[in-house]
Amino acid sequence: MTIEKITNRVIFPFLVVVILFDSGLWIYLKAAEIYGPQDPNLVYRSQAHPQYIPPPIGFSKENQNVSPVANANGRWAIRYASPKCHFSEEDEKRWSKLASQLRIKGYQIITLVPDGERSYSVGAQSLGPSLQEVYVDLGWLKHFRLSGTPTLLIFEGSHGLIWSHQGELSIFDPINALHEIDYWGKH
Amino acid sequence: MTARANQLTKSFNREAVNGLLLLIVLVYCGVRLFQNAATVRTDRKQKEIRLLTPQSLPFLADKGVDVFGNPVVPSVASKKHPVYVFLLRGDRIDSDLSFWLDISRHTKKENITLIGYCDGQDCSSRVRRSSPLLPFRVIEYGEVTSSQALINADREGYLLGLIGVGKRPKKIKWRGANSTVLNISEELGRQ
Numbered sequence: 001m002t003i004e005k006i007t008n009r010v011i012f013p014f015l016v017v018v019i020l021f022d023s024g025l026w027i028y029l030k031a032a033e034i035y036g037p038q039d040p041n042l043v044y045r046s047q048a049h050p051q052y053i054p055p056p057i058g059f060s061k062e063n064q065n066v067s068p069v070a071n072a073n074g075r076w077a078i079r080y081a082s083p084k085c086h087f088s089e090e091d092e093k094r095w096s097k098l099a100s101q102l103r104i105k106g107y108q109i110i111t112l113v114p115d116g117e118r119s120y121s122v123g124a125q126s127l128g129p130s131l132q133e134v135y136v137d138l139g140w141l142k143h144f145r146l147s148g149t150p151t152l153l154i155f156e157g158s159h160g161l162i163w164s165h166q167g168e169l170s171i172f173d174p175i176n177a178l179h180e181i182d183y184w185g186k187h
Numbered sequence: 188m189t190a191r192a193n194q195l196t197k198s199f200n201r202e203a204v205n206g207l208l209l210l211i212v213l214v215y216c217g218v219r220l221f222q223n224a225a226t227v228r229t230d231r232k233q234k235e236i237r238l239l240t241p242q243s244l245p246f247l248a249d250k251g252v253d254v255f256g257n258p259v260v261p262s263v264a265s266k267k268h269p270v271y272v273f274l275l276r277g278d279r280i281d282s283d284l285s286f287w288l289d290i291s292r293h294t295k296k297e298n299i300t301l302i303g304y305c306d307g308q309d310c311s312s313r314v315r316r317s318s319p320l321l322p323f324r325v326i327e328y329g330e331v332t333s334s335q336a337l338i339n340a341d342r343e344g345y346l347l348g349l350i351g352v353g354k355r356p357k358k359i360k361w362r363g364a365n366s367t368v369l370n371i372s373e374e375l376g377r378q
Binding site for chain 1: 216217274305335
């Protein structure tokens with residue numbers, strides 16, 4: 001078989017198939033992003049949610065008081081995760097990249113865990129420089145529906161909760177989150 | 188003629204190599220997209236399950252920090268010694284507190300333990316003021332899973348009765364017109 005035949009009969013048809021396949025997947029991903037349940041209101045328990053919510057006060061596993069303070073712009077984020085959760089582990093790579101972006105933007109990150117048995121050990125890589133709370137103020141918890149790990153909540157001063165995500169972060173989520181942060185930071 | 192043939196071969200060679208390289212790049216992109224598509228699928232599935240079943244969270248243990256900042260060690264619950272956990276709401280703290288004080292008076296001979304949870308500052312400051320009178324401990328900072336399970340139950344007017352590790356907590360309706368101190372006390376003592 002000549003090179004011309006190989007090119008025409010094998011490579012080009014393959015190229016067409018792969019291009020169609022990739023396009024289909026890309027459209028699927030985009031549609032999933034656009035039509036997926038991404039509304040931050042979903043994590044609120046009631047419609048009458050407060051505009052400004054301070055970071056939750058809590059206690060560590062060793063019963064040490066943890067009083068996180070949002071930065072001057074009122075920027076802080078909650079990651080609800082567990083070292084024993086497969087989805088949290090899978091999410092680690094994308095989360096750590098987003099977390100470093102959030103820190104650059106001045107976000108105070110607080111990690112909440114389901115319970116003492118499923119808490120990160122001090123100095124765990126997943127925890128990074130974030131604060132960990134094992135026992136959390138119910139006055140804060142009653143506003144939100146934290147029903148599965150990982151969940152990410154991002155707050156911006158008087159705008160309150162500006163972005164949230166339940167489940168693993170997809171490739172578009174960090175981009176969406178940073179876009180929201182930039183948008184609300186200017187308004 | 189030979190030179191022309193060589194030129195054509197070279198051109199086809201280049202096309203084939205470019206086509207092959209493009210194919211490799213597109214296959215790589217396809218694999219990455221496929222991995223992400225798999226994540227999106229599981230992710231959406233997880234979300235749907237969670238959103239549809241917010242009540243399915245288990246109450247694991249009455250562990251936490253009380254309104255005075257002291258750690259609360261979980262009670263050992265069993266069928267013979269049930270532990271009842273309930274939420275005290277800040278916006279109706281006086282009626283909630285008096286209800287549970289009455290319940291504790293009616294059930295003090297029973298082999299049960301009562302544990303309250305405060306839903307915020309209004310509740311905890313009121314509880315601190317009346318603490319010498321309270322025959323049960325009140326948790327202000329709880330574990331997320333258990334606290335969420337209790338908040339979910341309370342929204343429907345229930346308290347949770349713990350009867351042992353790994354056993355499904357019993358839900359008892361205590362908020363509502365039909366729930367009186369007498370019938371709730373009887374129900375708690377009957378377990």
